[in-house]
Amino acid sequence: MTTPDAKRHMPYPLEELIAELRELLGERGVSVELAARERASVDGSRLSPVISAQLPLGLADVVAYPTSADEIAVVVGAASRLGVPITPRGKGTGNYGQAIPFTGGLVLDMTKARAVVSVGDGELTAEAGATMVSLEQAANKADQQILMYPSTAQSSLGGFLAGGSGGTGSIKHGSNHQGFVKALDIVHADGTGEIVHVEGDEAQKYVHNYGTAGIIVRATIALEQLQDWRGFFASFDSFEQLLPLMRAFGELDPLPRLTSGDLSTLADALPDDPAIPAGRASLRAILDVSTVDAATALVEAAGGRVEDVREGPQTSMKISMMSYNHPIEWLQKAYPDTYFHVEVSGDPLIDRIDEVHAVYPGGMLHIETAHGRPIGMLAGRYSSPEEVFAGFDRLAELGVGYHNPHQWFVDFEPARTRELARTTDPNGLLNPGKLVDATLATGAKVS
Numbered sequence: 303m304t305t306p307d308a309k310r311h312m313p314y315p316l317e318e319l320i321a322e323l324r325e326l327l328g329e330r331g332v333s334v335e336l337a338a339r340e341r342a343s344v345d346g347s348r349l350s351p352v353i354s355a356q357l358p359l360g361l362a363d364v365v366a367y368p369t370s371a372d373e374i375a376v377v378v379g380a381a382s383r384l385g386v387p388i389t390p391r392g393k394g395t396g397n398y399g400q401a402i403p404f405t406g407g408l409v410l411d412m413t414k415a416r417a418v419v420s421v422g423d424g425e426l427t428a429e430a431g432a433t434m435v436s437l438e439q440a441a442n443k444a445d446q447q448i449l450m451y452p453s454t455a456q457s458s459l460g461g462f463l464a465g466g467s468g469g470t471g472s473i474k475h476g477s478n479h480q481g482f483v484k485a486l487d488i489v490h491a492d493g494t495g496e497i498v499h500v501e502g503d504e505a506q507k508y509v510h511n512y513g514t515a516g517i518i519v520r521a522t523i524a525l526e527q528l529q530d531w532r533g534f535f536a537s538f539d540s541f542e543q544l545l546p547l548m549r550a551f552g553e554l555d556p557l558p559r560l561t562s563g564d565l566s567t568l569a570d571a572l573p574d575d576p577a578i579p580a581g582r583a584s585l586r587a588i589l590d591v592s593t594v595d596a597a598t599a600l601v602e603a604a605g606g607r608v609e610d611v612r613e614g615p616q617t618s619m620k621i622s623m624m625s626y627n628h629p630i631e632w633l634q635k636a637y638p639d640t641y642f643h644v645e646v647s648g649d650p651l652i653d654r655i656d657e658v659h660a661v662y663p664g665g666m667l668h669i670e671t672a673h674g675r676p677i678g679m680l681a682g683r684y685s686s687p688e689e690v691f692a693g694f695d696r697l698a699e700l701g702v703g704y705h706n707p708h709q710w711f712v713d714f715e716p717a718r719t720r721e722l723a724r725t726t727d728p729n730g731l732l733n734p735g736k737l738v739d740a741t742l743a744t745g746a747k748v749s
């Protein structure tokens with residue numbers, strides 16, 4: 303594994319920046335306390351034993367807490383004029399180490415800049431620190447819903463756009479770079495502190511590259527008509543009975559908002575719920591109310607049983623928070639220091655599950671559907687980074703797409719981002735160490 307190659311940008315005039323930030327944000331808007339700097343220098347990368355073994359990977363010199371989009375912009379203006387590295391940060395749940403300040407400098411905590419600015423017909427505008435769950439609530443009040451949100455529903459809009467990729471809603475809408483974003487307000491690291499408005503294709507260039515080409519201060523995202531959702535829980539004697547339903551549920555009309563499947567060991571690690579009975583494979587879905595009968599018939603025909611059908615947005619959130627990486631996190635809580643995971647995709651997840659499971663000792667798949675394709679998290683017992691990386695070739699032989707969650711490099715459109723950053727971040731101050739030459743990105747392959 304390549305260690306952070308970012309060079310420290312020292313010496314930079316830290317004291318000058320701190321004084322300027324105090325002037326701009328007041329005493330409470332800036333911290334140099336060790337505890338605050340440490341809190342601002344970790345993220346969700348504990349999910350990876352490969353990265354965890356290398357922690358700590360950086361420590362902020364100073365943390366700023368702007369409370370509005372305009373304050374974010376002036377902070378970025380000041381830091382970039384003084385040549386201080388800037389690591390943007392939302393809720394710090396990103397699971398690849400993307401939010402760790404490898405070179406120290408300023409961590410820009412945006413969780414206090416969280417206003418929902420407007421909700422219109424088919425679109426919503428909010429500041430970068432707004433939580434995804436607050437956006438869904440604001441949209442619901444206007445009889446609409448957001449197209450997607452991650453299983454970390456309390457994470458920030460800016461963090462989801464810059465670090466995340468999809469979640470609840472991806473079954474229909476794919477990833478967050480596929481029409482989710484309508485417009486962005488960005489501040490570049492060019493010393494001006496000016497907010498630049500970008501729309502359409504220009505806006506997509508700032509999605510999923512960890513803030514390395516610009517800091518998102520505000521975003522406008524697409525909304526759709528609110529649907530009447532039901533939380534649907536079913537269980538099965540075996541995972542093999544459940545798997546074909548991932549495809550069958552993907553043919554329901556209207557589509558579900560989420561379908562999640564786990565074999566019994568993974569399901570048993572989830573939070574206690576009578577609708578997830580011990581020792582059984584678990585299928586959880588967020589279904590349009592009009593499809594519940596059809597889904598029930600599919601479950602029964604496959605030899606399973608429906609455990610519960612629940613109403614209300616809390617049930618949808620609960621099911622979302624047991625999707626994507628979350629079953630792996632629960633598995634790691636149940637069996638500390640035992641499991642790692644790889645993000646996987648493709649039909650072999652259903653058609654060749656035994657071979658997929660056999661790639662790693664103790665292999666276990668958590669499965670979802672995104673844009674008509676099976677995707678998931680393949681857990682395995684951890685022994686060494688080499689064993690993890692060796693499995694990638696075997697996955698490729700099986701026709702399984704994979705993404706390596708044990709590295710922190712920008713691996714989505716890195717050439718496009720480098721080109722953009724040449725002008726938007728001429729001194730390489732934005733999230734240093736993440737946007738590197740692709741040849742250094744060992745084991746990285748976006749599926």
Ligand SMILES: Cc1cc2nc3c(=O)[nH]c(=O)nc-3n(C[C@H](O)[C@H](O)[C@H](O)COP(=O)(O)OP(=O)(O)OC[C@H]3O[C@@H](n4cnc5c(N)ncnc54)[C@H](O)[C@@H]3O)c2cc1C
Pocket residue numbers: 345346349389390391392393394395396397400401412430451452453454457458459460461462463464465466467468469470511512513514516517518519625626627628631733
């Ligand atoms: C258990 C678990 C489950 C997860 N499930 C999902 C999931 O379902 N789907 C998914 O996509 N991801 C998932 N993730 C990853 C992560 O939680 C999400 O992507 C989340 O939306 C990130 O938001 P955040 O506010 O925590 O961002 P952070 O972790 O704070 O930041 C993420 C990245 O974006 C950069 N950044 C933050 N704010 C800005 C900004 N305003 N402008 C520019 N750059 C910025 C940071 O520097 C960092 O590189 C999961 C992680 C864990 C640990």
